[in-house]
Amino acid sequence: MTSAAVLLAGLCSCAAVDGERRPPDGVKTQTSEHLVELELVLPQRYQHWRSDLLQDWHHLQIDLEQRLARWPRQTQAVAKSPLRLTITASPADAHFLAERLKLPGNPLVPRTHPGERLALITLPRDDRLLANRAHPPRTWRETVRHEMVHLLACDRPSLGGAPAWFHEGLAEAMVALKPTPFPDVQQSAFGSSWVPNLRELQAVDGGGSMALHTVLAGEASEIRYSAWACLVLQLLQEQKSTRPWQLPFAHPTLAEFLASLPTAYGDVLPSPLPRGRELDFEIGGKELFMASLPSKAVVLQAGSWQARQPLSFQMRVGRTGAAMAGMVLRSQADPNQVLRIRMNTFGAVVASLESLQRPNTRAYQSRPQAGATSGWRDFELQVQNDEYGKAFLQLQSADYKRNFAASFTAPFQIEFYVVDGACEIRSQEPFLPLSHLR
Ligand SMILES: [Zn+2]
Numbered sequence: 413m414t415s416a417a418v419l420l421a422g423l424c425s426c427a428a429v430d431g432e433r434r435p436p437d438g439v440k441t442q443t444s445e446h447l448v449e450l451e452l453v454l455p456q457r458y459q460h461w462r463s464d465l466l467q468d469w470h471h472l473q474i475d476l477e478q479r480l481a482r483w484p485r486q487t488q489a490v491a492k493s494p495l496r497l498t499i500t501a502s503p504a505d506a507h508f509l510a511e512r513l514k515l516p517g518n519p520l521v522p523r524t525h526p527g528e529r530l531a532l533i534t535l536p537r538d539d540r541l542l543a544n545r546a547h548p549p550r551t552w553r554e555t556v557r558h559e560m561v562h563l564l565a566c567d568r569p570s571l572g573g574a575p576a577w578f579h580e581g582l583a584e585a586m587v588a589l590k591p592t593p594f595p596d597v598q599q600s601a602f603g604s605s606w607v608p609n610l611r612e613l614q615a616v617d618g619g620g621s622m623a624l625h626t627v628l629a630g631e632a633s634e635i636r637y638s639a640w641a642c643l644v645l646q647l648l649q650e651q652k653s654t655r656p657w658q659l660p661f662a663h664p665t666l667a668e669f670l671a672s673l674p675t676a677y678g679d680v681l682p683s684p685l686p687r688g689r690e691l692d693f694e695i696g697g698k699e700l701f702m703a704s705l706p707s708k709a710v711v712l713q714a715g716s717w718q719a720r721q722p723l724s725f726q727m728r729v730g731r732t733g734a735a736m737a738g739m740v741l742r743s744q745a746d747p748n749q750v751l752r753i754r755m756n757t758f759g760a761v762v763a764s765l766e767s768l769q770r771p772n773t774r775a776y777q778s779r780p781q782a783g784a785t786s787g788w789r790d791f792e793l794q795v796q797n798d799e800y801g802k803a804f805l806q807l808q809s810a811d812y813k814r815n816f817a818a819s820f821t822a823p824f825q826i827e828f829y830v831v832d833g834a835c836e837i838r839s840q841e842p843f844l845p846l847s848h849l850r
Pocket residue numbers: 558562579580583
């Protein structure tokens with residue numbers, strides 16, 4: 413982390429800076445004089461997200477005022493410079509800004525630079541579908557809250573001695589709308605899905621007696637951060653020390669840590685279950701939005717479909733990247749292949765049964781859509797009977813119709829995905845998770 417002075421020139425010419433000090437509606441006014449201003453730089457196309465982000469900023473401050481009371485906050489007069497959050501519209505803009513400011517690290521990874529009192533977060537792509545969202549996508553907004561906590565921690569100097577895992581756990585704990593050591597998928601997109609991996613490790617010989625922090629060092633970042641969040645919230649609740657990270661409580665074995673979780677917590681994988689970033693979805697929702705970084709994938713495991721009723725939805729794909737979006741169906745009866753529906757940036761589709769060993773690269777077969785912007789395309793999947801009464805799966809999408817092998821039978825596990833692009837999926841009926849359609 414460099415301590416060089418930062419000048420937010422150049423890229424900021426098309427962005428606005430917020431000077432508003434008033435708390436949002438619903439925030440108690442008696443705390444308003446304690447609220448710290450955020451210098452929020454948002455690209456022009458995304459200015460309508462400003463009130464959501466500032467509301468999060470204010471709510472986080474009020475929450476942290478109580479949770480972190482033992483580490484006094486320095487006044488803004490001492491701090492001298494404001495806390496700043498800069499959002500870039502695309503990875504290219506993030507690289508450009510990071511180079512200009514000489515910021516260390518990969519600028520595509522959200523990061524707070526305490527010396528500069530600056531957090532830099534990029535949007536995955538400057539796509540019209542993303543810009544048209546009324547609110548920031550759920551997973552991205554969670555990332556913003558995470559970095560906001562790092563920014564606010566800059567004003568509590570006595571927290572400076574805390575180890576990195578404590579800072580990351582604290583920031584990650586606050587991405588949940590209602591912070592609890594044991595969040596579910598209603599509270600944060602990743603929910604309790606980090607727990608089964610750790611339970612599996614505990615079951616391995618000697619796994620339970622390993623130090624939690626040693627185990628987490630080898631785990632994926634989502635698992636590591638979620639476990640730290642859980643540990644930090646428990647520490648803050650149960651310990652009064654100003655250096656709780658030094659207590660034995662902060663250094664449990666894996667078995668001790670798992671024993672502190674509620675029985676059966678994380679036993680069932682949440683559904684829908686997201687993989688990658690960014691996604692916008694709600695449990696019981698009628699729509700799904702996904703946008704990936706260049707050449708990356710985003711997946712939502714949406715649940716199971718019993719095929720007793722047709723499955724109807726609409727999809728459209730943004731016009732950035734070499735987007736490939738669609739759906740994957742898996743059948744327990746035929747585990748060696750999947751049915752993949754692919755749709756490109758021009759709205760053309762192709763669907764085929766693909767061997768898991770040899771993925772298909774078949775050309776798009778339906779006609780591309782006309783027009784300069786993405787149009788919605790209808791899809792319907794249903795089970796039909798042939799002339800001998802044998803059931804088979806059929807896909808229909810406008811002029812495009814395909815039938816699939818009779819061996820590929822329900823129940824199906826369904827995933828929606830996008831690679832190198834953005835897409836939206838919607839349905840008349842709530843379809844997340846899909847098992848509601850039984
Ligand atoms: Zn962090």
